[in-house]
Every structure is written in structure tokens, then in C-alpha cells.
Amino acid sequence: MISRNYFIENDTLWLARDLLGKYLFSNTISNGLCGGIITETEAYLGSIDKASHAWNNRRTPRTETMFQSGGIAYIYLCYGIHHLFNIVTNHHGIPHAILIRALKLTHPPQLLLAKGSKTLPLHFNGPGKLTKALGITTHYNATPLDGDRIWLEDRQLIIPPQQVLSGPRIGVEYAGEDALLPWRFWVKEEYVASL
DNA sequence: CATTTGATGTTCT
DNA sequence: GAACATCAAATGC
Numbered sequence: 001m002i003s004r005n006y007f008i009e010n011d012t013l014w015l016a017r018d019l020l021g022k023y024l025f026s027n028t029i030s031n032g033l034c035g036g037i038i039t040e041t042e043a044y045l046g047s048i049d050k051a052s053h054a055w056n057n058r059r060t061p062r063t064e065t066m067f068q069s070g071g072i073a074y075i076y077l078c079y080g081i082h083h084l085f086n087i088v089t090n091h092h093g094i095p096h097a098i099l100i101r102a103l104k105l106t107h108p109p110q111l112l113l114a115k116g117s118k119t120l121p122l123h124f125n126g127p128g129k130l131t132k133a134l135g136i137t138t139h140y141n142a143t144p145l146d147g148d149r150i151w152l153e154d155r156q157l158i159i160p161p162q163q164v165l166s167g168p169r170i171g172v173e174y175a176g177e178d179a180l181l182p183w184r185f186w187v188k189e190e191y192v193a194s195l
Numbered sequence: 196c197a198t199t200t201g202a203t204g205t206t207c208t
Numbered sequence: 209g210a211a212c213a214t215c216a217a218a219t220g221c
Contacts, residue, residue: 042213044213051213052213053206053212053213060206060207061206062205062206062207076205076206076213077203077204077205077206077212078205078212078213078214079202079203079204079212079213079214079215080202080203080204080205080212080214081202081203081204081214081215082203082213082214082215084213084214086213099213101213126214126215127213127214128214128215129214129215138205169213170213170214171212171213171214172213174211174212175213196220196221197219197220197221198218198219198220198221199217199218199219199220200216200217200218200219201215201216201217201218202214202215202216202217204212205211205212206210206211206212207209207210207211207212208209208210208211
């Protein structure tokens, strides 16, 4: 299991790139044990980032989670429907977070399969979809990522640099010039298929 | 095909 | 009351 210290001591942008290829697992009431390989991330650098909820160190009940020490989950409801999963990074008082946007399932949720009996897609490309697959809801906001509900593992899977792209983040046009920052990282679709 | 829209609820002004 | 780190289905060519 990856320790909370990994998220606290490293630079957020470096982490967003380094998280590609790491394994994310969850064990929730609704879905049971499931997980997969992280294939897309976005970095949100709080105080200097207009696209972040915590821009200019805005403290509200919602953003309070991001001001805590790294290595916990920041989960919030988007557009009234989708639960978005972020990992809080950096030290206490610095509201950085990384949005997990896509996951290649290696351990499909057996409880969901048993219920729906439909085959699930293997690559969950979209932050709202992957939280649904893992059974993550706002209920797990501020959950430490070294517990037994949600955690990450480093299984020594290396994503070659030439298979990684970066570019502007999605859905943050309102953020003015900050919307253009290349703080989104993802693994090429062809390479994801070969994993 | 591309573009629009409806679902939906919490947060902050 | 408006805005919002989305998605799938419906509409318009």
C-alpha cells in the first residue's frame, strides 16, 4: 500500500504524472472489493489555480478537506449527479488535490456484476463513471487512503514516457488563463488497451 | 455525424 | 437563484 507520506512529501504536478500506472482499490458496502490502474489525472493547485474550488485559499465547509494533510480523499458531488474522486496532496494548510479521471479495471466489482449481470466496460474514462464503478460516494469524503476502504498500491507498473500525454484540463473554461495550463495527464488509449 | 438538452443536488452569493 | 472539475440520450443536419 502507498503511504500517506508519498502524497504529502511530493510535488503535486509530479504526483499527477506519477500516479499513472498506480493501482486504486476500494472496498465499499455497495460494490465490494474492486480496483484498477489509474490512466488519467488532473492536478488542482489550490491557492494559485482559478479552476480549483480552493482558489486563493478559499476556505468553505466543502474545501476544508483539501486543507488537511495529503493522502486523504476529497469527494464532492458534481452537477447533482456525479461523485468525483480526488486525492488530497501536500502538507496541512496547502489545498492541493488530484482528480482521478479514468481507471482501467483489473478487479471488477463482483457485487455489481452479480446484481446487474451485464458485462462492464473495462476502461472507465470519466470521473463520474469510475466512482460509480468503485462505489465511491461523498460518504467517503476525507477518508484516509491508508485504510481498508480506499487505498492505492504500487505494483511496479511503469508507463513509458512516450505513452503519456498532457494538456489542458476538462470542463474548466470558466477559469480564464488557468484553463489552458497543461495539468491533465493521461495514458494513450492504445496503450491502455494493451495493459 | 455534431450539437443540445435533461437529469439532478449541493454550495455559495 | 445561479453556478457547477458530468454523462447519456435526443435532436438536428
